[in-house]
Amino acid sequence: MMSIAPFAQIRPAAVAGQFYTADAKALAKEVDGYLSDHPDVKVDDHTVAVIVPHAGYVFSGDVAGAAYAALSPDHRFDHIFLLGPSHHVWLGGASVAAGYKAYQTPLGQVPVDAAFCQQLIDGHPDVFRFAESAHDREHDLEVQLPFLQRRLKTLSPIVPIIISTDDIRVLQKIAEILRPYLNEKNLFIISSDFSHYPRYQDAEKVDNQTAQALITGDCATFINQLRENAEEQIPNLATSACGEAAIATLLLMTEKDKAFHIHHLLYRNSGDSEYGGHDQVVGYHAFTISKDENTTTNATPAAAQYKPLLKIARTAIETRLNGHHYHPDSTDPALTACQGAFVTLHTADGRLRGCIGHFGEDIPLQEVVAEMAEAAAFEDPRFYPVTKDELPHLQIEISVLTPMKRIHDISEFKLHRDGIYMVKNGRSGTFLPQVADEVNWDKEEFLGHCAQDKAGIGWDGWRDADLYTYQAIIIHE
Numbered sequence: 001m002m003s004i005a006p007f008a009q010i011r012p013a014a015v016a017g018q019f020y021t022a023d024a025k026a027l028a029k030e031v032d033g034y035l036s037d038h039p040d041v042k043v044d045d046h047t048v049a050v051i052v053p054h055a056g057y058v059f060s061g062d063v064a065g066a067a068y069a070a071l072s073p074d075h076r077f078d079h080i081f082l083l084g085p086s087h088h089v090w091l092g093g094a095s096v097a098a099g100y101k102a103y104q105t106p107l108g109q110v111p112v113d114a115a116f117c118q119q120l121i122d123g124h125p126d127v128f129r130f131a132e133s134a135h136d137r138e139h140d141l142e143v144q145l146p147f148l149q150r151r152l153k154t155l156s157p158i159v160p161i162i163i164s165t166d167d168i169r170v171l172q173k174i175a176e177i178l179r180p181y182l183n184e185k186n187l188f189i190i191s192s193d194f195s196h197y198p199r200y201q202d203a204e205k206v207d208n209q210t211a212q213a214l215i216t217g218d219c220a221t222f223i224n225q226l227r228e229n230a231e232e233q234i235p236n237l238a239t240s241a242c243g244e245a246a247i248a249t250l251l252l253m254t255e256k257d258k259a260f261h262i263h264h265l266l267y268r269n270s271g272d273s274e275y276g277g278h279d280q281v282v283g284y285h286a287f288t289i290s291k292d293e294n295t296t297t298n299a300t301p302a303a304a305q306y307k308p309l310l311k312i313a314r315t316a317i318e319t320r321l322n323g324h325h326y327h328p329d330s331t332d333p334a335l336t337a338c339q340g341a342f343v344t345l346h347t348a349d350g351r352l353r354g355c356i357g358h359f360g361e362d363i364p365l366q367e368v369v370a371e372m373a374e375a376a377a378f379e380d381p382r383f384y385p386v387t388k389d390e391l392p393h394l395q396i397e398i399s400v401l402t403p404m405k406r407i408h409d410i411s412e413f414k415l416h417r418d419g420i421y422m423v424k425n426g427r428s429g430t431f432l433p434q435v436a437d438e439v440n441w442d443k444e445e446f447l448g449h450c451a452q453d454k455a456g457i458g459w460d461g462w463r464d465a466d467l468y469t470y471q472a473i474i475i476h477e
Contacts, residue, residue, distance in 0.1 A: 010109065011100040015139040020057045020146060024106040030057060031150045034065030041069040041265060046290040048260075049188035049250060051214075052147075053284035054084065054140035054243075059270045060193070060284040066266040067286035068147045077156040077187045079113060080148065081178065083163060083246040084140035084191035091164035093127045094174055095134040096120050103142065103158065107149045113157035120159075120177070127173050134162040140191040140243070148189075156187075163245040168223075171245060175252035179405070180412060182253050184291065190250050192243020194283035195229075197236040200271040206232075207267060207283035210240050214287065215262050219251035236280055254289065256361070256403040263288045305334040306475045309398050312366055313343055313373035314391075320374045321388050328366040335366040340401035342432060342472070343372040345386070348393045354380040357430075359404065359421065359470075369398060399432055399472035407467050415443050419472055422447075422455050424465035429454025433472050 016022040021030065034057070050067040053060035086095075098117035102109040121128045135141075141160050149155060165171065182188060194210055195203045206229050213225035229240040241247060254260040265286040270276035312328045312335075319326035330336065342357030354376035358368050373396070377386040386394065404421060407413060413420060416437060421430040431450045441449065451461040 009100060011097070011103045011112075011135065013104050013106065013142065014137050015142055016106050019055070019139050019143050020061075022106050027106050027146055028150060030061070031065070031146050034061045035069050035147070035151060037062060038066045038069040038266075041066055043072050044070050044288065044290050045072050045075060046184065046292065047071055047288050048182055048184060048186070048291045049190060049289035051190040051192060051243075051247060051250070051285065051287040051289075052144065053193045053286075054143050054191045055193055055270065055282060055284065057143070058275050059273045059282070060268070063266050063268050063284040063286045064144075064147055067288060068151045070265065070288045071151055071187070073151055073153050075152070075187075076154045077152075078185045079116065079159050079181065079187075080156050081159045081161065081181065081186060081188045082141045082144060082191065083161050083188065083243075083249060084138070085243045085246060086134050086138065086162045086164035087140065087242075088137055089131065089133050089164065091129075091131060091134060091162070092167070093129065093163075093165055093170055095131040095162045095164075096128050097135050097160035097162075098130040099132055100135070100160075103145055103160070105142070105145045105149065107146055110145050110149065110155060111157045113159055116157070117159055124173070124177055127170055127177070128161075131162075134164065135160065138162060141189075144189050144191060163249060165245060168248075171249050172252055175249050176406065178249070179253045180408065182291075188250065188289075190243065190246050192241050192247055194241050194285055195269070196238040196242065196282050197280040198234050199236070200269065200278035200281050202234050202237065203269045203271070203281045203283045204267075206234060206237060206240055207269065207285065211264055211267065211285055214247065214251070214285075215264060217251060217255050217260065217262055219248050219255055222251055223248060250289070257405065258402065259292050261290050261292060263290065305332075306365075306398065306400050306473060308332065308335060309341075309366065309369045309400070310396055310475060310477055312369050313396050313398060316370040316373040317377045317386065317391060320378060321386075321391065325374070326370050328370050330366055336364045338362055339365040339368070340470075341365060341368045341372060342399040342401070343369060343376045344397040344399070344432075345376050346395045346397065347390075348395070353386070353390075353394060354383050356380055357399070357401070357432075359401065359430075361403065365400065395477055397474065397476040399434070399474050402471045402473075404468040404470045407469055410443060410447065410467070413443065413447075413467070413469050415446060417471060418469040420447060420450055420462075421468040421470065422451060422457070422462050422465040423468075424455065424457045424461055427455050427457050429456070434474060
């Protein structure tokens with residue numbers, strides 16, 4: 001870790017006494033009350049992100065409390081990333097708080113990992129910088145800190161990031177940079193209010209539409225819904241989500257990975273507070289995002305739902321041997337979801353007899369398996385086509401693939417768990433995760449053989465190739 005910049009300072013509380021009380025004892029009691037008001041919220045050790053409001057506590061504290069109640073008080077994070085919009089300056093990108101060594105609140109100081117913040121800036125100056133004017137008066141990250149201070153027994157260093165851009169390409173770049181940190185080791189706090197200033201009933205309608213779009217986990221669906229809300233010309237509706245850029249960044253990090261699940265916990269608007277009217281309100285949602293670690297392992301109970309794929313694969317090969325193509329027509333959601341897969345054929349004595357696969361999430365899984373089964377049996381250039389006499393003795397193995405994840409360091413690749421896919425100069429190659437179980441290679445040998453034997457880019461070609469990992473749920477006869 002690099003040393004903290006010499007100008008790093010304590011960022012004083014800017015909105016204590018405005019958005020929340022400046023009295024420490026009263027603040028602790030108030031926050032504890034918001035947290036304890038949600039005994040029905042299940043504590044989830046797999047929570048990796050929350051979406052929470054940032055208004056004055058008398059308006060949105062109850063909703064924020066629902067989200068923070070889902071966090072385990074005993075969980076220790078490496079970092080807590082705080083992402084929110086700018087209410088004061090336009091950045092055209094994002095500002096990371098490298099100029100602060102801590103944030104002050106009435107409950108004490110919250111440490112900032114200024115060295116880590118500076119690393120983000122140094123490594124990606126095209127999207128990140130430190131603009132003090134984006135942080136010094138900004139309330140949307142500050143109001144989250146007392147909840148973290150009261151909920152977590154061990155307060156990890158924070159990484160405050162203000163995002164101020166409507167350029168989707170910039171958001172995609174930010175998401176790509178931050179995606180490797182979105183795991184059980186870290187926590188992401190996404191700060192956003194929702195509808196601004198419509199009537200109470202209009203707010204309920206608009207905020208429900210926005211929530212339903214967000215729950216899909218698809219960034220384009222979310223952004224399109226905000227656009228549709230605006231086109232409805234609802235009186236006084238200024239925005240449907242002031243933290244649109246921060247939320248979009250989170251969705252861009254999660255939308256291609258089925259391990260992430262979005263949960264809606266609570267909705268209120270300022271009209272539900274004794275201090276708010278109904279003519280012009282602001283909407284508040286609480287969401288949590290959890291990561292199902294079981295989806296990233298080879299041995300998973302989810303494999304049972306894919307068992308019918310074995311019959312589909314064998315039927316596809318039999319049908320092709322009879323001169324026709326098989327078109328499966330199952331309505332099972334597990335088989336109609338768009339997902340990649342490999343089909344591998346082995347002889348009775350365990351020798352490879354064919355292996356072909358398809359990456360991507362553009363074709364229903366059952367169709368992928370039918371096509372890849374035919375390809376493995378008749379189109380693998382390493383083998384003669386399968387004959388009718390052989391088929392009864394062949395063993396079929398199917399690897400259902402999780403979405404690929406771009407990695408930037410091989411420390412992110414775990415041998416035996418992950419498959420590797422590499423691309424360089426128009427050439428590509430892959431090894432399925434189970435290949436590691438069949439050989440006695442270390443990690444670099446695994447990568448070297450894939451680069452040399454599969455991608456054709458030379459033994460060390462992986463070192464400057466684009467690398468992706470994925471996992472495989474394996475089903476075999």
